[in-house]
Amino acid sequence: MLTTSAASPLIHLHASDNVGVARAHIPAGAAVILDGMGVTALAEIPSGHKMAVAPIPAGSRVLKYGQTIGVATADIAPGAHVHLHNLAMQESDVAHHFAEDGRATELLPQAARRTFEGYVRPDGQVGTRNYIGIVTSVNCSATVARAVADHFNRGGLEGFGNVDGVVALTHGTGCAINTKTEGYAYLTRVLGGYAKNPNFAGILMIGLGCETNQIEPIVSREGLVEGRLLRTMTIQGLGGTRKTIETASAIIREMLPIANAAQRTTVPLTGLKVALQCGGSDGYSGISANPALGYAADLVVKHGGTAVLSETPEIYGAEHLLTRRAVSPEVAQKLMDRIDWWRTYTERNGAELNNNPSHGNKAGGLTTILEKSLGAVAKGGSMPLEAVYEYAEIIDRTGFVFMDTPGYDPVAVTGQVAGGCNVVVFTTGRGSVSGFKPAPCIKVATNTQMYEHMHEDMDINCGGIVTGEDTIAAAGERIFEMILAVASGAHTASEDFGFGDSEFVPWQIGAVT
Missing domain, CATH: 3.40.50 (Rossmann fold)
Known part of the structure; x- marks a missing residue:
């Protein structure tokens, strides 16, 4: 990466570039010295915007980073502002070379490597935070999940200072989708992945009960195992909103001492x-x-x-x-x-x-x-x-x-x-x-x-x-x-x-x- 001196108002990133980037606002008429040559700004160049540093004929490539960023839609003179009014998209036609570098990842010697203080989970993953998560299978259980999380985050975590909070993972889908589609696969992978993220000490999954995105297949497909720190429930199965909130809150209260006992190592x-x-x-x-x-x-x-x-x-x-x-x-x-x-x-x-x-x-x-x-x-x-x-x-x-x-x-x-x-x-x-x-x-x-x-x-x-x-x-x-x-x-x-x-x-x- 090439740059001009800090005294220049223009950054020239590569020797082949026909544009430079304004370090700060360049007024029209200002003289810009670039690599020993003078270019006069023909228009105001806002900070972060591009100025032509060489003639760019209409139809030719505009170069930044030594790469094509578009095509000139008109003749562009040195000193002109290069932006949406004279630069257009073109389809990428770069050549692709596969595995050309042939390098192995450069690892430092074991003794020289840095460490951090994290929470080691039973599966060997390491957390940087210590939350309890409420995963919702469908939008219909979002309000209940938020009510439970809000209860704990607004004073319900007293005495559990090592727990960072309770997170309600709510979303706008979970039903009216085909279980054989990409969208369904993405949703279930996300829910399963969050349930396994090491920044969660415990997970409670809440569904409505009748949704397309059933909890049981998620648990099975994602290899989740129910226990003290992974629980599931449905609002319909428990008999409604109030009973679900009460039951969910009781379960999280059971998880809190376990989560609070986790220590960074x-x-x-x-x-x-x-x-x-x-x-x-x-x-x-x-x-x-x-x-x-x-x-x-x-x-x-x-x-x-x-x-x-x-x-x-x-x-x-x-x-x-x-x-x-x-x-x-x-x-x-x-x-x-x-x-x-x-x-x-x-x-x-x-x-x-x-x-x-x-x-x-x-x-x-x-x-x-x-x-x-x-x-x-x-x-x-x-x-x-x-x-x-x-x-x-x-x-x-x-x-x-x-x-x-x-x-x-x-x-x-x-x-x-x-x-x-x-x-x-x-x-x-x-x-x-x-x-x-x-x-x-x-x-x-x-x-x-x-x-x-x-x-x-x-x-x-x-x-x-x-x-x-x-x-x-x-x-x-x-x-x-x-x-x-x-x-x-x-x-x-x-x-x-x-x-x-x-x-x-x-x-x-x-x-x-």
């Missing part, structure tokens, strides 16, 4: 699975916070942990950077198969992959999904790609892996947590504020202006990379250290605000009948 990073996420991205995401998170993800992997990239629509046009890192052609092909699935899925729903950049993404300087993806994939660092998982599948490999999810953040993180992730790191340029119980969520700002404006919601600022006052390596080290601190019990900003109860959003696809 020193454990290796093999027990750490970190979900890599971005949301509310801007023109700086791929320059500052995302590559810094990628650096931190590499450190997690080198120390024996797992880093999980996701959001398939947000790697479209950059997937070739991952296929060449795959440990085998089979892993690379599985990733390409998911890209092909997404092409078909969006087409049959009258959409396209370029629908992904949001209003805020564009206001922040991003244009096409190709540009967004090239910045988003930087979160994945540089380690070999060990495995590709479908939505909400249990992550059973250490190292750097990928999970197929939508780009919509709550749905994506829901899949990652169902897969076993116990910490989330979330980069944002516009100011996302979500949390994802039971996994703590670290918020990383891409730019200092937003960080200072929303500092109460942010945990780490990477804006110094943009101004030249910080480096990717230094920021990545800070993120890595915070991951270990949070995994060991330190609170994040979103936890202090109580976020995370409404961000459980299983991926709902297919017909609702």
Whole structure:
């Protein structure tokens, strides 16, 4: 990655790029010195937006990161603002090379690897938090589940200071779906995965009773075993709302002393699975916070942990950077198969992959999904790609892996947590504020202006990379250290605000009948 000096108002990311990114607002008429040459801004260039640094004829490729981000729809002169008015999407035509790097994952010697303080569960998994969860099989049991959780979270946990809370995992589906569809498979995998997530000390599953999504098949298919810390019930079976709330509350009171007795112990990073996420991205995401998170993800992997990239629509046009890192052609092909699935899925729903950049993404300087993806994939660092998982599948490999999810953040993180992730790191340029119980969520700002404006919601600022006052390596080290601190019990900003109860959003696809 090439950059001009901090004195230049423009960041030039690659020698072949015909655009640069404004470090801050550049007024029209300003002279910009780039690599010893002067370019005059022909228009106002908002911070994070692109300015042409060479002539770009109509129909030719616009290059950023040394990669194609779109095609010029008009002749673009040096100094012009390059954005939606003169840049359009083109279908990705990158060449894909499978398992080209041939590298093995670089692990540090055992004695040099870091540890964290976590809760070791009976199945050997390690929790970073100690919640009790209420899993609902259907929307019809959501109100009851929330009533039970609210009772405990509003004063019912006195004397159980080692329990982080009771989480009601409610959703909008569970009935009127075909049990042979992808949507049903995703839902049941999510519910089973959350029931097995090590950040839960105990789980209570509540259904209505007559729903399509029956609890018994979930328990059987997901290999769950009922006992003191896994209980199930239905509202119809118990005789109504009041009796269910009373019974559920009594069961959780039985779980609380057991959960409260859990103690953190020193454990290796093999027990750490970190979900890599971005949301509310801007023109700086791929320059500052995302590559810094990628650096931190590499450190997690080198120390024996797992880093999980996701959001398939947000790697479209950059997937070739991952296929060449795959440990085998089979892993690379599985990733390409998911890209092909997404092409078909969006087409049959009258959409396209370029629908992904949001209003805020564009206001922040991003244009096409190709540009967004090239910045988003930087979160994945540089380690070999060990495995590709479908939505909400249990992550059973250490190292750097990928999970197929939508780009919509709550749905994506829901899949990652169902897969076993116990910490989330979330980069944002516009100011996302979500949390994802039971996994703590670290918020990383891409730019200092937003960080200072929303500092109460942010945990780490990477804006110094943009101004030249910080480096990717230094920021990545800070993120890595915070991951270990949070995994060991330190609170994040979103936890202090109580976020995370409404961000459980299983991926709902297919017909609702």
